[in-house]
Amino acid sequence: MFCSKCGTKIEDNSNFCISCGSKVVSNIDSQNEIAITVHQMNNRNVESQGQEEKGSGGIFVVLGWIFFSISLLFFPIIFGPAASIMGVLARKKEKTQGTVLIVMGIVGMIVGMILGILVNVL
Numbered sequence: 671m672f673c674s675k676c677g678t679k680i681e682d683n684s685n686f687c688i689s690c691g692s693k694v695v696s697n698i699d700s701q702n703e704i705a706i707t708v709h710q711m712n713n714r715n716v717e718s719q720g721q722e723e724k725g726s727g728g729i730f731v732v733l734g735w736i737f738f739s740i741s742l743l744f745f746p747i748i749f750g751p752a753a754s755i756m757g758v759l760a761r762k763k764e765k766t767q768g769t770v771l772i773v774m775g776i777v778g779m780i781v782g783m784i785l786g787i788l789v790n791v792l
């Protein structure tokens with residue numbers, strides 16, 4: 671075979687070019703390497719996508735519950751709907767949790783407003 675860098679003829683079993691000293695990789699090996707790398711990259715993509723989808727759904731659920739908690743104490747008219755919006759976003763990934771959050775957002779808004787009125791009256 672020939673060196674891929676300088677084109678000097680080298681022994682088939684040698685690992686380095688005798689002329690330029692660059693590492694010699696046989697075609698079969700390099701093809702395998704590329705195939706393995708592509709395979710690993712694909713695997714990584716699948717894994718990271720799976721994690722992202724799960725993670726983002728979880729974040730919306732957590733945010734939704736935080737907004738719901740805040741809506742009971744402060745600005746229910748803002749944080750109630752915000753919790754519902756988080757529920758809508760979370761619903762794409764976590765259907766049950768998302769639906770619960772949408773309902774809880776509305777409940778948080780109403781309960782928060784009632785509590786606000788009661789605090790003002792008392």
Ligand SMILES: [Zn+2]
Pocket residue numbers: 673674675676677678687688689690691692
């Ligand atoms: Zn060479």
